[in-house]
Amino acid sequence: MGGVRYILRRVSLAVFVILGVLLITFAVSRIIPGDPARLYLGARASQQAVEQIRNELGLNDPLPKQFLRYVVDSTQGNFGYSFRTKRLILDDLKKRLPATMELVVLALVFSVLVGVPVGVLAAAHFGSSLDRFVRVISVLGVSMPAFWLALLLQLMFFLWLDLLPLGGRLGQTISLLHPIETITGFYLIDAAITGNWIAWRDAAWHAILPTAVLATFPISLVIRMIRASMLEVLSETYVTAARAAGLGEGEILFKLTLKNAVVPTLTILGLIFAFSITGAVLIETIFKWPGLGSYMLEAVLNDDVPVLFAVTLVVTLIYIAVNLVVDLVQASLDPRIRIGQRDNT
Amino acid sequence: MTEVILSVEDLRVSFPTPNGELSAVRGVSFSVKKGQVFGIVGESGCGKTVTGRAIMRLVPSPGKITGSRIQYRHSDILNCAESDMRALRGRRIAMVFQDPSAALNPLFTIGAQISAIIRQHRIATGKAVRLRAIDLLAELELPSPTEIFDSYPHQLSGGMQQRVMLSMALAAEPDLIIADEATTALDVTIQAQILELLSKLQRERGLTLIFITHDLGLVAEICDHIAVLYMGKIVEEGNPNSIFHSTRHPYTKGLLAALPGSQTLGKSLKVIPGSVPSSTTQFTGCSFANRCESVIADCHMVEPADVLFSADHRVACHLYSDQLVTGPIR
Amino acid sequence: MTGLLTENVPNLSRILGVKRGSASWYFLGDPLALIAFVVLLLIVLLAIFAPLITPYADQGLGATSIIDKLLPPSVEHPFGTDELGRDILARVLFGARTALIAGLSIVFVGVFIGTTLGATAGYIGGWVDEVIMRITDVFLAFPPLLLAMTVAVVLHPSLENSILAISITWWPWYARLARGQAVSVRERAYVKAARGIGVNHPTVIVRHVMPNILTPISVQAMLDLGAAILTVTALSFIGLGVPQPIADWGAMISEGRIYVQTGRWWVPTFPGIALFITIMAFNLVGDAIQAVTNPQTRRMNSE
Numbered sequence: 001m002g003g004v005r006y007i008l009r010r011v012s013l014a015v016f017v018i019l020g021v022l023l024i025t026f027a028v029s030r031i032i033p034g035d036p037a038r039l040y041l042g043a044r045a046s047q048q049a050v051e052q053i054r055n056e057l058g059l060n061d062p063l064p065k066q067f068l069r070y071v072v073d074s075t076q077g078n079f080g081y082s083f084r085t086k087r088l089i090l091d092d093l094k095k096r097l098p099a100t101m102e103l104v105v106l107a108l109v110f111s112v113l114v115g116v117p118v119g120v121l122a123a124a125h126f127g128s129s130l131d132r133f134v135r136v137i138s139v140l141g142v143s144m145p146a147f148w149l150a151l152l153l154q155l156m157f158f159l160w161l162d163l164l165p166l167g168g169r170l171g172q173t174i175s176l177l178h179p180i181e182t183i184t185g186f187y188l189i190d191a192a193i194t195g196n197w198i199a200w201r202d203a204a205w206h207a208i209l210p211t212a213v214l215a216t217f218p219i220s221l222v223i224r225m226i227r228a229s230m231l232e233v234l235s236e237t238y239v240t241a242a243r244a245a246g247l248g249e250g251e252i253l254f255k256l257t258l259k260n261a262v263v264p265t266l267t268i269l270g271l272i273f274a275f276s277i278t279g280a281v282l283i284e285t286i287f288k289w290p291g292l293g294s295y296m297l298e299a300v301l302n303d304d305v306p307v308l309f310a311v312t313l314v315v316t317l318i319y320i321a322v323n324l325v326v327d328l329v330q331a332s333l334d335p336r337i338r339i340g341q342r343d344n345t
Numbered sequence: 346m347t348e349v350i351l352s353v354e355d356l357r358v359s360f361p362t363p364n365g366e367l368s369a370v371r372g373v374s375f376s377v378k379k380g381q382v383f384g385i386v387g388e389s390g391c392g393k394t395v396t397g398r399a400i401m402r403l404v405p406s407p408g409k410i411t412g413s414r415i416q417y418r419h420s421d422i423l424n425c426a427e428s429d430m431r432a433l434r435g436r437r438i439a440m441v442f443q444d445p446s447a448a449l450n451p452l453f454t455i456g457a458q459i460s461a462i463i464r465q466h467r468i469a470t471g472k473a474v475r476l477r478a479i480d481l482l483a484e485l486e487l488p489s490p491t492e493i494f495d496s497y498p499h500q501l502s503g504g505m506q507q508r509v510m511l512s513m514a515l516a517a518e519p520d521l522i523i524a525d526e527a528t529t530a531l532d533v534t535i536q537a538q539i540l541e542l543l544s545k546l547q548r549e550r551g552l553t554l555i556f557i558t559h560d561l562g563l564v565a566e567i568c569d570h571i572a573v574l575y576m577g578k579i580v581e582e583g584n585p586n587s588i589f590h591s592t593r594h595p596y597t598k599g600l601l602a603a604l605p606g607s608q609t610l611g612k613s614l615k616v617i618p619g620s621v622p623s624s625t626t627q628f629t630g631c632s633f634a635n636r637c638e639s640v641i642a643d644c645h646m647v648e649p650a651d652v653l654f655s656a657d658h659r660v661a662c663h664l665y666s667d668q669l670v671t672g673p674i675r
Numbered sequence: 676m677t678g679l680l681t682e683n684v685p686n687l688s689r690i691l692g693v694k695r696g697s698a699s700w701y702f703l704g705d706p707l708a709l710i711a712f713v714v715l716l717l718i719v720l721l722a723i724f725a726p727l728i729t730p731y732a733d734q735g736l737g738a739t740s741i742i743d744k745l746l747p748p749s750v751e752h753p754f755g756t757d758e759l760g761r762d763i764l765a766r767v768l769f770g771a772r773t774a775l776i777a778g779l780s781i782v783f784v785g786v787f788i789g790t791t792l793g794a795t796a797g798y799i800g801g802w803v804d805e806v807i808m809r810i811t812d813v814f815l816a817f818p819p820l821l822l823a824m825t826v827a828v829v830l831h832p833s834l835e836n837s838i839l840a841i842s843i844t845w846w847p848w849y850a851r852l853a854r855g856q857a858v859s860v861r862e863r864a865y866v867k868a869a870r871g872i873g874v875n876h877p878t879v880i881v882r883h884v885m886p887n888i889l890t891p892i893s894v895q896a897m898l899d900l901g902a903a904i905l906t907v908t909a910l911s912f913i914g915l916g917v918p919q920p921i922a923d924w925g926a927m928i929s930e931g932r933i934y935v936q937t938g939r940w941w942v943p944t945f946p947g948i949a950l951f952i953t954i955m956a957f958n959l960v961g962d963a964i965q966a967v968t969n970p971q972t973r974r975m976n977s978e
Contacts, residue, residue, distance in 0.1 A: 013812070020813030028829060136707075139962070143955035145905055147912050148928060148947035155935060237447035244401055244442075245462045245513060246435030256461075259452050278820035282909060286932075296821070297913060300828055308828055312821045320816050335497045336451055 006331055014324045019071075021316050026070050029309050030063070079310035084302045089310045092295060097314070098185025099169060100284065100291030104276045106188075106211045111218035111272070119226025120261075124253055126231060134223060141220025147282040150213045154286065157209060165206050167288035174202040210287045214279055218272045225268050229261040236260075259333060266330045270323040277315050350521060350553050351377040351400065354414040358395050358577075361407055365625040369395040369408075371577035371632075377570075379520070382547060382554045384568035386561060386600075390621055392577040393557045397523045400555075401438055402430050417521070436466045439514040443526035445506035449498035455482075455509050456494035459516055466517040481512040486542060504535035508542070515546070523555045528563065540567060561600060565589060570657065573597050576622065576632040583658030593660040595637045631663065639664055708963030714956040722771035731762035736769065737920025745939050755941040757931065763941065767949050769922035774953065777838055777917075778904040782896050784842040789849025790892060796850070797857025798876075798884055808854065811847045819844040820909060827915040837916040841906050845899075852895060856888040894964055901957030908950055924950045 061069070073079070079089040122134040157164040165171065169187060170180070178199040183190045188207065191200035233239065234257060242252050277292075284293035292311055299307035358370040370392040377383045387393045398404045400415060402422060415422040417438060422430065442448040450458060459478040463469055469477045475494070482490035485508040498506060507527065514522055524543070528536040544567055547554055556568055564571050565585055572582040573596065581594040592598050599617040619636040631637070634644040643649075643663045652665045726732040734740065740760035748755045754763035796807035819841070826840040860866060866883050874882075908925030910916035917923040924946040931942030 016809065017812050017816050020809065021816050024813065024817075025825075028825060139955065139958055143901065143951060143958045145908065145947065145950050145954065147909065147925075148943070148950060151928065151932065151935065151943055151947065155940065159936070237442055237444060238450045240403060240405075241440070241442055241448040241510075241513075242450070242461075244403055244434055244440040245465070246431050246433070246517065247461060247465050248431065251461075251465075256450060256453070260450070263452070274818040277818050278909075281820060281824075282912060285913075296824070300824060300913060300915060303828070305828070308825050312817070312825050315821055316817050319818050323816075334452060336499050 007328065010324060010327055010331075014320055017320055018317060021313070021320070022071055022074060023067070025309050025313050025316075026067050029305070030066075074313060079313075080306045082299070082307045083304040084298065084307070089307055092307070093292075093310070093314060095185070096290060096292045096295045099289060100277070100280050100293060102186045102188065103207070103210055103214055103280060103283075103289065103291065104273070106207065107215035107218060107276055108269075108272065110211065110215045111222050115219045115222030116226055116258075116262075119223040120230055120253060120258060122223070123227045123230035123234060123261075124249075126234075134227070138220040138223040138227075141216045142224065144216055146213055146217065146279045147286060149216060150209070150283055150286040153209050153213060164209055167206075167286070169203065169206055169289060170199065171202050171206070174199055178202075210283050210289055213283050214276060217275055217279065221268060221272060222265065225265040226261055229264050230257060233257045233260045263330055263334050266326050266333075270319070270326050273322045274319055277319070348379045349376045350379045350418060351555075352414060352416045353396075353400070354412060356396065356399055356410070356412040356415060358392070358399050358404055358408055358410050360409075362625070367624045368627070369577055369624055370399065372412075373574070373577070373579055375572055375579065375582065377521070377553060377555060379553055380547075380551055381570055382544075382556060382568045384556045384558065384564040384571040385574060386558060386564050386571060387574035388559055388621060390624060391574040392624075393559075393574050394525055396574070397440065397525045397555065397557050400523060401434055401440055402427075403434075403440075435462055435517040435519065437519050438521045438523065439517065439519040441507075441510055441514045441522060441524045441527045444530050445503065445510045446498060448510055449506060451498055454495055454497055455501075459494075459509075459513055462513055462516040468517055478512075478516070481516060482509070484546075485509075485512045485515075487512075503531055504538065507531060507535070507539055511539075511542070511546075515550075518550075519552075521553045521555065523557065525557045526559070527556075529558065529560070536563075543567070561604060573600070576628075577624070578632065578661065580633065580662070581660045583654075587655065587658035591654070591658065593654065593658075593665060594662050595639050595664070596633050599638075631661075708959055711956045711959035711963070714952065715960055718771055718953055718956065719775065721768055722775050725765075725768040725772060729762065729765040729768055731765035734761040734765050736922075737761075745934065745942070747939075748941055754945040755939075757927070757942050758934065763927075763945055766922045766927060767924070767946055770924045770927060770946060771949065771953070773834070773917055773921060773923045774904045774908065774950070777834065777907040778900050780838045781841050781845055781903040781907065782899050784838065785845030785899075786849050786892060786896050788842070789846035789851075790853040790888065792846070793850035793853025793855075794857045794884060794888060797854035798861055798879075800858075800861075804854070807850070811850045811854075814844070814847040815851070817844060820906060823906065823910060824913065824915055827910060832915055832918045834917050834921065837907060837910055841903065841910065845903070849892060849895070852892060853888055856891060857884055860884050860887045894961070897964055898958070898961035901954040901961065904950070904957070905954055 077090045077093075079093075081087065082089050082092060085092060118134060122131045125131050154166065158166045178196055180187055180191050180196055180199050180203070181194050183193060187203040188200065191197070191203055239252060239257060242256060247256075280291060281293035281296055283289070284291045285297050288294070292315065295307065296311045298304070299311070353376070354374045356370055356373045357368070360367040360369065373392070373396055375383075385393045385396060395404065395408075399410050400422065402410065404410055410423065412423060417433065420429070420433065420437075422433070449455070456475065456478055459481065460474045463474050463477055479490045479494055482493055487493055487505060487508050493501070493505070493509070498509070501509065510527075527543075528539050531539065540563070543554065546552060556564065558564060568585060570582075570584055571588045572579045573588070573594065574580070575596050581588065581592075581597045583591075588597065589601065592601060596617070599615075602615040603617060605614060617636055618638075622632070622635070626632075628634075628648075630643070630645045630647055631649050634640050637644065641663060643666075647663070649661045649663045649666065651659045651661050653659045654665075721728065738761070740756075743752075743756050743760035744758055746752055746756040746760075752762050752764065754767060757763055757766065792807050792811070796804040822844050823837075823840040826843060827837060830836040830840065860883065866879060869879055869883060907916060908923065908928075911923040911925030912929045914926075914929065916925060919926070927946040928943040928950075931939075931944075931946070934942045
């Protein structure tokens with residue numbers, strides 16, 4: 001029963017935060033100097049046209065009413081039109097979001113698959129040269145500026161070695177001759193489902209560098225976190241007790257203590273996700289990856305304000321959702337969080 | 346009955362630290378007979394916990410165990426391979442820890458933790474594992490053992506947690522149980538209950554117990570052989586009668602005199618002067634010399650050898666060296 | 676995280692006769708942390724004395740010299756020149772100033788606002804606590820760079836505005852930290868004792884709560900400096916941060932990108948190396964400080 005209550009509490013908190021986020025983006029959007037309607041139509045539009053657009057956009061209504069409209073619009077995905085592309089922002093998002101998500105998911109999966117075992121092994125062999133090596137590498141990874149690494153790798157693999165493509169998601173010829181049918185928007189999944197292996201290989205080749213750059217920080221962070229919490233856990237009495245009972249090292253490391261070490265590390269996952277999104281802005285620009293990040297950047301360079309707010313809002317909402325999921329998973333792993341302490345009377 | 350189940354000879358455990366070599370155990374020798382309740386008593390830092398850990402080869406690195414012998418029945422514990430040691434742990438020798446809430450993994454149910462031990466030592470398999478675990482919990486007088494099987498450690502009280510720990514120690518049916526301050530963290534009433542339970546189990550199963558504690562009163566109650574430890578060495582060893590009524594070593598005398606109740610009302614408690622030296626100190630002569638009331642010249646120069654007073658009462662002290670002199674007991 | 680203490684590496688602490696087991700002992704005994712600390716000191720000194728070190732101080736501030744554009748590294752220009760003929764070494768040195776000033780300001784503002792709000796919330800409790808914490812939650816919900824970008828677009832690109840935009844995303848973390856600390860301190864016996872003998876709230880906060888909060892917060896601040904500098908340079912990389920002609924590593928990398936394809940590799944590389952080394956140094960020093968102040972890891976090192 002305590003579990004259900006916890007879920008309800010967490011979800012209602014998330015809803016509250018979403019409202020707060022909407023309020024803030026709304027407030028900031030109203031501070032901008034300049035008339036949004038005029039910005040949209042351009043400097044030479046007539047006053048009449050501007051007035052008409054203002055009425056359409058509801059800009060003459062009282063602020064609370066505008067806010068309400070904003071909330072309703074946002075929940076329906078109605079973010080208006082991009083100044084630059086003149087298309088519905090929602091349509092743009094539908095194309096751009098999966099591209100970024102593909103990178104982020106790939107990077108996250110990779111970080112967990114590689115980072116966790118490495119962190120566990122480093123902790124188990126505390127003080128050895130393997131451990132030291134891992135620590136140095138992970139500090140390097142955490143300190144590396146993403147955009148500079150991207151540049152370096154581009155230099156190495158494209159300019160010097162001519163091994164990987166410079167940028168983009170798919171080579172031009174491939175996209176013309178073997179276009180990928182859009183089912184999920186994830187090129188790697190869609191190409192695999194439709195059996196389009198030529199395009200799959202090309203898409204994978206294009207994804208390697210951006211994913212590698214995006215994954216650098218998360219992998220290093222995961223390694224550091226897992227190692228640190230494993231070390232803490234391994235010094236706990238219940239580990240000595242498990243050894244005293246004759247349980248094997250492998251079982252102790254991977255079945256028992258890993259669960260204990262993972263719980264605090266989960267909090268980092270939310271952080272990693274946020275980093276990935278912001279990292280995507282920089283990485284997509286460098287690799288010309290047509291995702292949310294480059295969309296955001298183009299908006300910045302073109303003063304395309306509605307897009308800025310729309311992307312910020314959407315990404316923030318996803319971020320809130322991810323944090324919610326992480327919290328719930330944490331609660332499911334750690335019974336102390338969901339059941340609560342017993343009254344020791 | 347008189348079979349020796351554990352024999353320890355010249356056990357030494359030391360830790361290299363930035364402050365110098367920390368000698369926790371400096372040459373401890375004793376034998377435990379089957380069915381005995383053997384008490385190891387001493388203040389904090391005297392090396393009693395480390396001795397217990399050394400017997401199970403669970404001394405944390407970079408600690409080093411050296412010595413002539415640690416032998417369980419016919420197995421050489423001191424030099425055997427880690428895999429052999431693992432087979433012994435839990436199955437032949439088990440340990441009960443001081444703080445049950447720290448010794449139980451908070452993220453797993455009680456049942457899961459007991460079952461893991463049962464399975465590891467192949468006491469049972471499949472469905473029988475659960476039944477066996479529940480039987481064990483019942484034997485330790487836990488109410489609603491089936492519910493407890495599915496509970497988490499933090500849902501139980503301290504006393505219940507300790508019973509669970511005991512059941513985990515018994516899960517693989519060992520012959521020897523080392524109880525390291527097993528009742529220290531508990532309320533006095535619960536302490537009494539657990540002690541009674543331990544005694545009952547010991548009698549019923551024919552267990553051998555090594556009881557490590559700082560509480561002389563406890564030791565008097567349940568042990569039939571006691572070793573008093575100071576600065577990593579046994580200073581006096583014997584049955585309760587010898588220790589409490591024919592006390593020889595000045596340190597033991599000091600401990601007994603410092604107990605509340607040993608003085609008449611109104612008089613202040615007698616305290617052993619000075620404080621326990623750091624474990625990195627190296628001594629020439631007796632380690633108690635600088636605090637001893639009855640110190641003589643020899644104490645500062647030569648380490649006292651063991652003196653036998655009877656078949657099972659020996660003391661390491663120069664005051665008695667002119668009496669029956671022998672070396673360390675084998 | 677523990678230091679790289681080994682018995683075999685010549686131990687600077689022993690050589691200097693530093694007291695065993697003290698904080699300095701651990702710090703000095705860890706070769707990696709020591710190197711990082713020296714590097715940091717070097718960076719700070721280079722930044723402070725930049726105009727005196729380089730003969731091209733004016734170019735560091737923005738003066739151009741188009742005839743010398745895009746020269747490869749040489750004796751006169753150890754790092755080469757950029758597309759406007761400016762000596763890159765000078766620009767990197769002045770960029771260090773920008774980075775350090777920005778980083779310190781961001782962390783300072785963030786700590787100030789966050790700690791004040793958080794300590795107040797934690798100490799007073801009740802609805803004040805609730806309200807402040809909900810506001811903190813909302814601000815924490817924004818992915819840092821995005822909010823900074825949005826704010827920076829609304830305001831005009833400048834050093835102060837970048838600092839402002841990023842600080843907005845920085846303070847919530849400190850508020851949370853400060854609140855947690857304040858709550859635990861509030862419950863401690865000596866605080867209750869002080870209240871018991873009639874000491875009023877503000878005095879209690881200043882004399883008891885604050886000192887206890889400061890340690891974990893300063894450790895976190897130290898660790899954050901690297902991240903703050905990274906965020907500022909990232910913002911400049913996009914073009915929203917520090918405007919020309921102020922030297923900024925991020926902007927230098929961004930502007931120098933195109934020249935790599937024509938073989939002029941030095942333009943973005945040197946600022947990048949400088950940035951990387953700086954962040955690494957901050958991280959390593961922060962790690963060491965954390966290891967030293969964490970009593971648990973200290974125990975692991977000595978046993």
